[in-house]
Amino acid sequence: MKEYRKNVAAIIINREHKIWLGERADKMAWGFPQGGIDKGELPEAALYREMMEELATNEFELIAQYPGTLKYDFPADMEFPTWTYAGQEQYYFLIKLRDTAKIDFNSHPEEIEFLTYKFLSLDEIRQIDFDFKDKVYKKALDYFEPFIIKGEN
Structure with missing residues (x-):
């Protein structure tokens, strides 16, 4: 049976209801x-x-949590030096x-995760191919869509 690393993920919106997207420090995605x-x-x-470790902020409001978890598998050629999980099982939060x-x-x-970031509309985010994370990202975004677009004109 495959073993998945338990994980959390944050989909972040700003007051314009645009979605935060960060460029990973390893430049992979x-x-x-x-x-x-x-x-x-x-x-x-x-x-x-994780928000404190990766972005150095806890200045956010928790809007919603995805019911249950979402899983994705790592590509077969992806290796990690300290563990051998098949993928990640994630709890998604909208903040x-x-x-x-x-x-x-x-x-x-000692562990910089991101180099830069930008805020994009939900439509712009949906145009991006997130490779092996794509289905999970899109499923979480679909669930959070009513919360994301709330308040947009």
Whole structure:
């Protein structure tokens, strides 16, 4: 049986209901902040920890959580030095950045996850091919769509 790494992922919107997309430091892809859940840690606590580790902010409002988890498999040629999971099983959260939020990728210089970011509309995000994460990303976005477009003109 395949073993999946327990993980959280954040889809972030701003006050214009645009979606945050970050360029990974390894330059392999653009994506959403995500990270593993520590033993004994609840998914929501992992979300707050990961946001501090990757973006150095907890200035956000939790809008919604995907019911259950979503899984994806890693490509066969993808290797990790410290673990051998088949993929990731993720809890997805939709969060809204507060206007006071400041993002700092260098807050944990030993493990910088992103180089830069941009905010895109839901339609623009849907045009992107996220490779092996594409189906999971799109499924989470479909679920969160009513919350994302709420308030748009």
